[in-house]
Amino acid sequence: MSWWSKLTEALSGLQAGRVTLDYPARPRPLPKRFRGRPIFKAEQCIGCAGCANNCPAREILVFDVCQEVRILKYLGRRCTYCGRCADLCPEKAITMSQTADLATDRIADIQQHLELFMSTCQRCGRCFTEPSPIEQLKLKGYRFDDLGNERWIYRSQAVLGRNDAVDDIPLELD
Amino acid sequence: MLQNLCQKMFRRSLWVYHANSGGCNGCDIEVLNVLTPYYDVERFGIKLVASPRHADVMLCQGPAMRSTAQALRRAYEAMPSPKLVFAVGSCAGGGGLWYDTYSVLGPVETVIPVHYYIPGCPPRPEAILYGVALALGLVDKQVAATRIGHAAFPVPRYHPEDLRPEGGLAIYQRQEKI
Ligand code: SF4
Ligand code: SF4
Ligand code: SF4
Numbered sequence: 224m225s226w227w228s229k230l231t232e233a234l235s236g237l238q239a240g241r242v243t244l245d246y247p248a249r250p251r252p253l254p255k256r257f258r259g260r261p262i263f264k265a266e267q268c269i270g271c272a273g274c275a276n277n278c279p280a281r282e283i284l285v286f287d288v289c290q291e292v293r294i295l296k297y298l299g300r301r302c303t304y305c306g307r308c309a310d311l312c313p314e315k316a317i318t319m320s321q322t323a324d325l326a327t328d329r330i331a332d333i334q335q336h337l338e339l340f341m342s343t344c345q346r347c348g349r350c351f352t353e354p355s356p357i358e359q360l361k362l363k364g365y366r367f368d369d370l371g372n373e374r375w376i377y378r379s380q381a382v383l384g385r386n387d388a389v390d391d392i393p394l395e396l397d
Numbered sequence: 398m399l400q401n402l403c404q405k406m407f408r409r410s411l412w413v414y415h416a417n418s419g420g421c422n423g424c425d426i427e428v429l430n431v432l433t434p435y436y437d438v439e440r441f442g443i444k445l446v447a448s449p450r451h452a453d454v455m456l457c458q459g460p461a462m463r464s465t466a467q468a469l470r471r472a473y474e475a476m477p478s479p480k481l482v483f484a485v486g487s488c489a490g491g492g493g494l495w496y497d498t499y500s501v502l503g504p505v506e507t508v509i510p511v512h513y514y515i516p517g518c519p520p521r522p523e524a525i526l527y528g529v530a531l532a533l534g535l536v537d538k539q540v541a542a543t544r545i546g547h548a549a550f551p552v553p554r555y556h557p558e559d560l561r562p563e564g565g566l567a568i569y570q571r572q573e574k575i
Contacts, residue, residue: 243437246523247530253521260516265545280487280494300491300504303518323521324539326528330490330514331542338546374497 258306259320263297263335267316270339274308274317281375284368293341298373299333410442414452418469420459423519424486428456430522438526441533449475455482457489461502473509483528484511487518
């Protein structure tokens with residue numbers, strides 16, 4: 224009998240209760256294995272730039288202001304929260320946070336900017352021969368990224384101009 | 398200020414258009430997840446519509462690509478004012494993993510103005526809900542840019558000019574200016 228099955232269905236629907244989360248009003252615990260954004264601890268970081276050279280999104284920028292001060296800038300905007308930086312950091316200076324509530328109206332809000340002191344040899348320096356300028360270019364970790372425009376500095380000139388790329392596929396506009 | 402404007406302009410239901418300009422569909426799935434009874438964004442009056450001409454809000458996923466940038470721009474221009482754009486995910490917010498390949502122009506903000514960013518790859522449904530609640534003024538922003546450094550440089554720089562002889566010893570006086 225169809226009306227009976229409809230009735231039982233309605234009754235079971237009434238018994239089901241409510242599943243909707245009351246989310247922004249009440250916080251919801253995230254699963255333990257959830258990876259939020261990486262949090263840098265400046266006091267533990269030695270400035271080895273391992274995270275910057277292995278970030279798949281290439282979004283940790285390094286800039287050596289002078290021999291003693293290195294800037295490490297985490298942009299946050301294209302981070303995929305993969306946790307690779309936290310895995311390989313030799314000093315465990317990066318922890319993946321446990322929060323997902325990162326929404327913002329300014330993308331600069333999720334940036335982290337570290338100013339690191341790079342200790343240099345205080346003595347004769349004979350143990351460390353300084354690389355020549357050509358060798359410095361080849362060294363990984365020796366970088367002068369463009370902090371203002373938030374991108375890696377490449378030595379190749381083979382990049383498309385932005386406007387060429389926008390207009391090269393003409394679309395009919397009404 | 399943006400939030401006040403949002404509350405004034407969008408006091409009633411928001412109709413959402415969901416534009417994917419070249420993402421991997423991870424963010425699409427999460428946006429659809431937000432519309433399920435479990436997260437139920439419709440309790441804020443938010444409804445998914447199929448055409449940008451009906452929408453108040455555009456949820457962008459995926460970077461601006463060479464092949465879709467013009468179409469994205471057209472969709473944005475077709476939306477009636479006032480309009481809001483959310484960049485969902487790290488592709489829309491920053492260009493994603495492939496931000497520097499030949500086919501990717503960059504974040505969607507290179508093509509259309511973006512008002513809110515929801516980082517994540519993909520963002521959890523809670524994060525998207527949080528972004529919506531932020532725009533509606535229900536919650537406060539939790540993140541702020543941090544600028545941290547070594548509190549005091551641990552080793553004084555070696556300045557031979559600061560050494561002075563005193564009774565057969567060489568005394569080093571710490572520099573103030575580092
Ligand atoms: S979590 Fe992954 S993408 Fe994000 S900064 Fe670390 S290595 Fe890069
Ligand atoms: S890998 Fe760790 S120690 Fe090395 S620069 Fe990154 S945060 Fe600092
Ligand atoms: S942000 Fe991540 S999940 Fe979303 S479209 Fe891009 S790659 Fe896919």
